[in-house]
Amino acid sequence: MATTSYKCPSCGAGIHYKPAYKKFKCDFCLSEYDEVELSNQRENIDETHAHEHTHEHTHEHRVDEDMGVLNSYHCKSCGAEVVTDETTTATFCYYCHNPVIISNRLKGEFLPNKIIPFKIDNKRAKETFLNWVGRKKFVPDDFTSQSQLEKITGIYLPYWWVDYKADVDYVGEGRSIRVWRAGGREYTETKQYEIVRKGEIDINNVTELAFTKINKDLLNGIGPYDESEAIPFSKPYLSGFFAEQYDIGREKIEPTIEEQVNRYYKYLINESIQGYNNVKNIRNLIDLDVKSWNYTLLPAWILTYSYNGKTYVFAVNGQNGRSYGELPLSRKRMTSAFGMIFSVVFIVLLLGGMFIW
Ligand SMILES: [Zn+2]
Ligand SMILES: [Zn+2]
Known part of the structure; x- marks a missing residue:
C-alpha cells in the first residue's frame, strides 16, 4: 500500500x-x-x-x-x-x-477538496475535558486518570459540504384581523395581503457527516465549524493526527442533505412573513441547483471511556474548542453517598444540531 x-x-x-x-x-x-x-x-x-x-x-x-x-x-x-x-x-x-x-x-473520488486544520492542540483538548468533568461527583475514580487522558485522539472526520442555488417561487395569502368595541357593538376588520417571495437565494455549506462509525448526534453537539477557515486540502496537515475516509457516498447522502435544505428554506420563508394572524400558502416552489459539492475533512478530538459495558464518548471541536459528551456515573459512588440506588435519565439538548451553517 x-x-x-x-x-x-x-x-x-x-x-x-x-x-x-x-x-x-x-x-x-x-x-x-x-x-x-x-x-x-x-x-x-x-x-x-x-x-x-x-x-x-x-x-x-x-x-x-x-x-x-x-x-x-x-x-x-x-x-x-x-x-x-x-x-x-x-x-x-x-x-x-x-x-x-x-x-x-486519498486519490480520485477519495481526494478531499477542503480541510480545516486543527487549531486546538492535544493539551487544550485535555484541559477542556478536565474542565468539563470539573467537580462533578459520582464519576468513576479513573475517569480523569492520566492513562485515560492519554487516549484522547485527534482525528479528521469526513464530511460532505454542499452549496446550493435555490430558485424560490412563493405566493401566500396573509390576513390581519383587528377586533374592537364601540357603542356596544363589536367591529371586526380583516385586511388581506398577497405575499410574494420570488427570486434566487444561496444556501451554502450544508453539512453532513459522511462516516458511519461515529455517532452523528455527538458530532452535532460540537458543531458548527466556521467554514471561512477551510482551505484547499493539503496532505501534510494530516501528519500527527488520525484521518478517516468517507463511507457514506454522495448518492446515499443527497436526500438527507436536501431534507436539511428544505427545512432551512421553510424556516426562511416563515421568518420572512411575520406579522399576520394567519397565512395560507398558495404556491410554494423551490428549485435546487448544486453549486459545489465538497468533500471536507474537519478536526475533532475524541475520548472514549468504557464503563459497565457501555462506551461513553467526549468530543472537542478541533477548530473552536466547543465540547460535548456523556458522563458515566459510578453507581457505587452514588450508592455510598445516598444509601440507595437511583436510576438516572439524561435528557440531552443538542444545540446547533439542526442547521449547521
Ligand atoms: Zn528534526
Ligand atoms: Zn514503525
Whole structure:
C-alpha cells in the first residue's frame, strides 16, 4: 500500500503538525517548517521510495485491486507490518509511533477538496475535558486518570459540504384581523395581503457527516465549524493526527442533505412573513441547483471511556474548542453517598444540531 511519511528535513524524525504554532515542529531537533516546505519535500520522498523499492510496486498493484481485504502496510521507519481499518487515511505506526499517511486512499473520488486544520492542540483538548468533568461527583475514580487522558485522539472526520442555488417561487395569502368595541357593538376588520417571495437565494455549506462509525448526534453537539477557515486540502496537515475516509457516498447522502435544505428554506420563508394572524400558502416552489459539492475533512478530538459495558464518548471541536459528551456515573459512588440506588435519565439538548451553517 502506498504511504507517505513526512520527515524532519534536518534530522529525519517523523514530523507532526502543531496547531499551537500553526507549523510543523520536530520533537527531536525542534526545527520548524511550514506546510509548503513539507509539501515540496514529500515529492522527493515519494520518488526515492519509487526508485528504491521497485519490487514493492508489483506488490502494491495487487494490493490496490484487493484493497478491501488487505489493510496493512510496512512502516518505512521501523519496517513493522501495521494493520489499519479500511477507511483510515492517516494513522501512527503501533511500534515506533511515526505518523503515516495512506496516500492511495486519498486519490480520485477519495481526494478531499477542503480541510480545516486543527487549531486546538492535544493539551487544550485535555484541559477542556478536565474542565468539563470539573467537580462533578459520582464519576468513576479513573475517569480523569492520566492513562485515560492519554487516549484522547485527534482525528479528521469526513464530511460532505454542499452549496446550493435555490430558485424560490412563493405566493401566500396573509390576513390581519383587528377586533374592537364601540357603542356596544363589536367591529371586526380583516385586511388581506398577497405575499410574494420570488427570486434566487444561496444556501451554502450544508453539512453532513459522511462516516458511519461515529455517532452523528455527538458530532452535532460540537458543531458548527466556521467554514471561512477551510482551505484547499493539503496532505501534510494530516501528519500527527488520525484521518478517516468517507463511507457514506454522495448518492446515499443527497436526500438527507436536501431534507436539511428544505427545512432551512421553510424556516426562511416563515421568518420572512411575520406579522399576520394567519397565512395560507398558495404556491410554494423551490428549485435546487448544486453549486459545489465538497468533500471536507474537519478536526475533532475524541475520548472514549468504557464503563459497565457501555462506551461513553467526549468530543472537542478541533477548530473552536466547543465540547460535548456523556458522563458515566459510578453507581457505587452514588450508592455510598445516598444509601440507595437511583436510576438516572439524561435528557440531552443538542444545540446547533439542526442547521449547521
Ligand atoms: Zn528534526
Ligand atoms: Zn514503525
